[in-house]
Amino acid sequence: MKLLTMKFGGTSVGSPKAISQVADIVEDDLEAGNRVIVVVSAMSGVTDSLIDAARKAAAGNKWGYLSTSETLRERHADVLKQLVPEGDDHDRTLAQVNALVDDFVNLCNAINILGELTPRILDSIVAFGERLSSRVIAAVMRARGIQARQYDAGQFVITDDRYQAANLQWEETVSNVQSRLLPALEEGIVPVLTGFIGQTRDGVITTLGRGGSDYSGAIFAAASDSDELIIWTDVDGVMTTDPRIDKRARVLPYVSYHEVGELAFYGAKVLHPKTVQPILDKRIPLRVRNTFNPTFEGTLIGPDSAPSATVIKAVTAVRNVGLLTVSGRGMIGVPGIAGRAFLTTAKAGANILMISQASSEQSFCFVVMDDKSRAVKQALEQEFEQEIEQRNIDQIDLLDEVIIITVVGSGMRGTPGIAGKVFTVMGQNNINVIAIAQGASECSISFVVEEAHLERAVIALHELALQTVEMA
Numbered sequence: 310m311k312l313l314t315m316k317f318g319g320t321s322v323g324s325p326k327a328i329s330q331v332a333d334i335v336e337d338d339l340e341a342g343n344r345v346i347v348v349v350s351a352m353s354g355v356t357d358s359l360i361d362a363a364r365k366a367a368a369g370n371k372w373g374y375l376s377t378s379e380t381l382r383e384r385h386a387d388v389l390k391q392l393v394p395e396g397d398d399h400d401r402t403l404a405q406v407n408a409l410v411d412d413f414v415n416l417c418n419a420i421n422i423l424g425e426l427t428p429r430i431l432d433s434i435v436a437f438g439e440r441l442s443s444r445v446i447a448a449v450m451r452a453r454g455i456q457a458r459q460y461d462a463g464q465f466v467i468t469d470d471r472y473q474a475a476n477l478q479w480e481e482t483v484s485n486v487q488s489r490l491l492p493a494l495e496e497g498i499v500p501v502l503t504g505f506i507g508q509t510r511d512g513v514i515t516t517l518g519r520g521g522s523d524y525s526g527a528i529f530a531a532a533s534d535s536d537e538l539i540i541w542t543d544v545d546g547v548m549t550t551d552p553r554i555d556k557r558a559r560v561l562p563y564v565s566y567h568e569v570g571e572l573a574f575y576g577a578k579v580l581h582p583k584t585v586q587p588i589l590d591k592r593i594p595l596r597v598r599n600t601f602n603p604t605f606e607g608t609l610i611g612p613d614s615a616p617s618a619t620v621i622k623a624v625t626a627v628r629n630v631g632l633l634t635v636s637g638r639g640m641i642g643v644p645g646i647a648g649r650a651f652l653t654t655a656k657a658g659a660n661i662l663m664i665s666q667a668s669s670e671q672s673f674c675f676v677v678m679d680d681k682s683r684a685v686k687q688a689l690e691q692e693f694e695q696e697i698e699q700r701n702i703d704q705i706d707l708l709d710e711v712i713i714i715t716v717v718g719s720g721m722r723g724t725p726g727i728a729g730k731v732f733t734v735m736g737q738n739n740i741n742v743i744a745i746a747q748g749a750s751e752c753s754i755s756f757v758v759e760e761a762h763l764e765r766a767v768i769a770l771h772e773l774a775l776q777t778v779e780m781a
């Protein structure tokens with residue numbers, strides 16, 4: 310008997326038909342004698358619509374959020390109507406759905422009156438998506454005779470109060486899972502938990518960042534000592550590139566934790582970048598599988614680096630970033646400039662995605678997400694006011710409309726000439742490379758190019774990746 314944690318994404322729970330498929334998958338594993346913890350996302354599109362509704366509320370558009378509330382009500386009621394027979398459980402769950410939607414409207418009314426949307430309130434708003442989906446999914450499972458019980462994950466997952474991207478408090482979370490969730494499993498209950506959501510010690514709802522249900526799945530898998538974590542999604546596994554950019558993308562049978570960490574960090578939406586963190590130490594195997602093609606094995610992700618001859622495994626791109634450059638001849642030999650720049654960036658609330666410095670010490674550059682790049686530039690100009698005045702630093706430049714392209718593969722380590730091949734391909738395609746960085750682990754190479762080149766760059770490099778896949 311195995312303990313499996315399964316996370317189902319938005320599309321996988323996006324319609325009555327999909328939810329029925331989810332119930333089939335869970336049922337099959339229970340029949341095989343396994344125990345299952347289920348973690349679910351909001352129904353597809355719901356999180357976006359909640360954010361949009363909250364913004365409309367703050368802007369005074371009452372009709373906007375009322376219409377969202379009606380759509381929410383209908384979509385969740387429809388799942389119950391189609392998959393849960395008339396009776397007590399149907400009525401009770403429908404009443405819960407209606408009560409939650411009413412709470413959502415009340416909260417939007419408050420936002421509307423105040424004319425202001427704080428990060429804290431926004432987290433409470435987006436959490437409605439998972440709170441609704443988990444309730445109807447648990448009811449669907451019960452209608453099949455599965456002993457499913459819905460839980461809001463906040464009672465287990467404790468975080469700090471960094472709203473929208475809360476940090477996990479691991480010890481408390483593990484202790485909550487062990488003391489309260491495991492006993493329920495022992496009784497034969499199948500917990501159906503909200504992904505994406507946590508809670509501060511004071512009981513305020515937080516969220517783990519967009520796409521964070523994958524991370525929730527990993528948190529529950531690790532805290533419960535599951536034998537396996539399965540991320541059920543809408544593609545066959547982790548692929549050589551985003552199939553929406555290049556249709557030739559192929560499923561990778563095996564990827565290491567390290568590789569998938571790089572892939573996710575550098576834009577592969579299929580997994581949240583933090584997903585591997587909780588399961589890394591315990592070496593819990595992770596599988597990415599397709600809810601709509603459940604007989605296919607998907608991608609296995611584990612601790613070993615690939616033993617095969619694959620060199621470049623995958624190509625990813627991060628959009629909406631800005632490249633900041635700090636330059637000036639007076640910087641040579643002056644210690645601490647980079648340190649101060651990175652500290653200032655952190656204080657401005659921005660994460661650094663990539664750093665590059667030329668050997669001359671006359672300049673260095675780094676990449677942050679677009680929504681923070683202007684604030685970072687201003688903060689840097691303030692921090693280095695004196696240096697700029699004294700001409701030790703010439704200026705702080707911000708280049709918008711750029712992207713990061715990353716090629717990933719642990720086989721690149723010790724395989725000479727890969728970087729050469731990558732940049733030759735860029736040259737052949739007339740794509741100017743603005744900045745380059747390679748991690749010390751040599752598991753990935755990242756570089757910055759103009760946004761307009763995204764598709765051409767990804768497709769050309771993917772060609773190279775496909776060739777190396779064929780070598781395996």
Ligand code: ADP
Pocket residue numbers: 317318319320321350520541542543544546547548549550551552553576577578579580623
């Ligand atoms: P879910 O709702 O199940 O979490 P997401 O939409 O968050 O699903 O992630 C799955 C999507 O990620 C796929 O539909 C695919 O378009 C996209 N994607 C981007 N890069 C990759 C990749 N390298 N491999 C697989 N899918 C990718």
Ligand code: ASP
Pocket residue numbers: 318319350351356357438504505518519520521522523
């Ligand atoms: N529903 C959340 C989102 O859309 C979390 C997730 O689906 O992973 O970002």
Ligand code: MG
Pocket residue numbers: 318520523578579580581
């Ligand atoms: Mg996702």
